[in-house]
Amino acid sequence: MTSTLNPSPNQSSTPNRFSRDDWQRGYQSQRTEDAYWVEDIDGELPADLTGTLFRNGPGQLDVNGQPFQHPFDGDGMISAFTFTKAETGTGTRADAGAEDSNGSGNGSGNGSGNRVYFRNRFVRTPGFIAEQDAGKILYRGVFGTQKPGGMLANLFDIRIKNIANTNVRYWGDKLMALWEAAEPFRLDPQTLETKGPEYLDGLLKPGQAFSAHPRVDPGSPRTGGKRRLINFGVDAGLSSTISIYEFEEDGSLAQQQSRTVPGFAFLHDFAITENYYVFFQNPVSLNPIPFVMGLKGAGQCINLDEKKATQILLIPRDPDQPVRSLDTDSCFVFHHANAFELSHADGDKLIIDSICYANYPSLDPSIDFLEVDFGGVDPGQLFRLEADLSTGEVTRTCIESRACEFPCQHPDTVGKPARFYYMGVTDAPTGNAPLQAIMKVDVDSGDRKIHSFAPRGFINEPLFIPRPSGTSLSDRDNNREDDGWVLVLIYNAERHASDLVILAAEDLSEIARVKLKQHIPYGLHGSFVPETFGLESSNS
Numbered sequence: 402m403t404s405t406l407n408p409s410p411n412q413s414s415t416p417n418r419f420s421r422d423d424w425q426r427g428y429q430s431q432r433t434e435d436a437y438w439v440e441d442i443d444g445e446l447p448a449d450l451t452g453t454l455f456r457n458g459p460g461q462l463d464v465n466g467q468p469f470q471h472p473f474d475g476d477g478m479i480s481a482f483t484f485t486k487a488e489t490g491t492g493t494r495a496d497a498g499a500e501d502s503n504g505s506g507n508g509s510g511n512g513s514g515n516r517v518y519f520r521n522r523f524v525r526t527p528g529f530i531a532e533q534d535a536g537k538i539l540y541r542g543v544f545g546t547q548k549p550g551g552m553l554a555n556l557f558d559i560r561i562k563n564i565a566n567t568n569v570r571y572w573g574d575k576l577m578a579l580w581e582a583a584e585p586f587r588l589d590p591q592t593l594e595t596k597g598p599e600y601l602d603g604l605l606k607p608g609q610a611f612s613a614h615p616r617v618d619p620g621s622p623r624t625g626g627k628r629r630l631i632n633f634g635v636d637a638g639l640s641s642t643i644s645i646y647e648f649e650e651d652g653s654l655a656q657q658q659s660r661t662v663p664g665f666a667f668l669h670d671f672a673i674t675e676n677y678y679v680f681f682q683n684p685v686s687l688n689p690i691p692f693v694m695g696l697k698g699a700g701q702c703i704n705l706d707e708k709k710a711t712q713i714l715l716i717p718r719d720p721d722q723p724v725r726s727l728d729t730d731s732c733f734v735f736h737h738a739n740a741f742e743l744s745h746a747d748g749d750k751l752i753i754d755s756i757c758y759a760n761y762p763s764l765d766p767s768i769d770f771l772e773v774d775f776g777g778v779d780p781g782q783l784f785r786l787e788a789d790l791s792t793g794e795v796t797r798t799c800i801e802s803r804a805c806e807f808p809c810q811h812p813d814t815v816g817k818p819a820r821f822y823y824m825g826v827t828d829a830p831t832g833n834a835p836l837q838a839i840m841k842v843d844v845d846s847g848d849r850k851i852h853s854f855a856p857r858g859f860i861n862e863p864l865f866i867p868r869p870s871g872t873s874l875s876d877r878d879n880n881r882e883d884d885g886w887v888l889v890l891i892y893n894a895e896r897h898a899s900d901l902v903i904l905a906a907e908d909l910s911e912i913a914r915v916k917l918k919q920h921i922p923y924g925l926h927g928s929f930v931p932e933t934f935g936l937e938s939s940n941s
């Protein structure tokens with residue numbers, strides 16, 4: 402049997418605790434680019450947490466007071482947090498003052514002696530530079546309709562400038578700011594300086610789509626046990642072509658394939674398993690007329706047909722195998738948590754855990770997004786879909802009905818059965834609201850743990866970072882899949898500044914809080930690497 406989405410998630414008995422003024426101030430533009438050792442730290446940085454956390458998101462939501470219509474249209478700004486042991490910090494520890502060395506004073510001392518360096522910088526895309534020079538918004542209206550190839554085919558190309566604001570990834574010695582509708586921008590990982598558009602050794606053409614949601618395969622027999630970065634790009638129109646690329650750790654192309662599927666494919670994210678790429682083709686239709694007339698953004702011209710099935714596209718990683726398409730109840734998905742294959746005596750199954758919305762969360766263009774009625778927007782909820790690969794039947798069960806987004810997990814469990822997910826959730830168990838808490842979901846036991854930053858804290862995407870000395874996940878009997886930390890950047894309305902909070906993944910208790918001098922507007926996605934970038938040019 403197929404279950405349905407929770408029909409009345411907005412009937413709240415426990416109200417969410419937040420003030421709209423607080424929430425709105427987290428969307429103020431941050432135009433200052435800064436770089437400094439963070440001196441204001443509550444708690445103690447973990448001794449074995451070293452590396453660089455990169456985050457991306459819209460850094461400015463207006464040009465000279467002219468607001469962008471939606472925060473997703475804001476110019477990409479990269480933040481980097483470099484965690485380092487004191488002795489590798491180019492001697493700055495001694496320079497910073499004697500009070501640091503004894504673990505007291507100014508809140509900067511901590512027993513581990515570790516430090517964290519912060520840097521933020523805009524991605525200097527041609528559109529960003531042009532608008533800064535002009536002092537006004539240039540990319541509005543219907544300028545792109547003259548592009549060849551048909552309006553529908555180019556819809557997301559012509560919508561706006563490449564704003565490079567969705568994700569940031571380091572792979573094959575390249576740091577790239579990603580935006581799904583066009584090529585990435587390459588950045589200097591040390592300084593975050595923009596190097597220019599990145600065409601991946603000629604793999605991409607100018608303007609060609611390259612998604613903001615790469616997945617890292619932790620390795621399997623298919624990859625010779627090696628990690629691979631897998632990403633896709635969609636050329637969407639009346640039919641849609643999905644190109645999928647797998648990159649070796651040195652950045653070289655391991656394999657590539659393109660598949661054409663019927664219909665307009667609005668694909669933000671995907672999931673991988675050992676043998677498949679998994680896409681959800683949401684039953685959306687486009688009414689491009691309001692976009693052409695300049696009444697709506699292209700993303701606002703998408704309608705979900707609730708009577709039509711959502712199609713699960715299973716594209717085999719073996720390019721010689723045919724694509725399979727399975728139907729499930731209508732829903733809209735931006736983000737998948739994970740997917741994996743299960744061999745059963747009665748047939749093979751494919752499990753997909755995804756954040757499902759009952760409807761496409763489009764906003765009325767006449768309403769300022771800052772005034773959105775949260776109760777009128779369907780919440781995302783975590784669902785498990787089980788596809789029987791012999792019969793094609795798909796069943797769906799709700800794992801977590803609390804409004805949620807931004808799921809993450811141990812990187813070694815991607816494409817494999819994961820026990821723990823960490824995700825952003827609302828403070829209250831029902832109703833829709835800004836995300837203010839982190840939830841740990843144990844899919845084996847059903848156990849939940851929650852750490853809420855309400856009423857004055859608002860979260861971004863959490864990331865799980867495994868402890869470097871953690872036991873190997875291949876030893877599943879003894880492993881601790883939650884041996885590590887959850888890093889989450891929050892907007893702290895009390896200070897009108899952002900805190901990077903380090904939670905113990907085991908129980909979500911707060912270990913340390915890195916308090917920035919400034920706020921970082923609500924962002925989208927990020928990643929963590931063990932390399933400690935950005936310290937050479939640091940000064941304190």
Ligand code: CO
Nearest residue numbers: 614669736926
């Ligand atoms: Co996303």
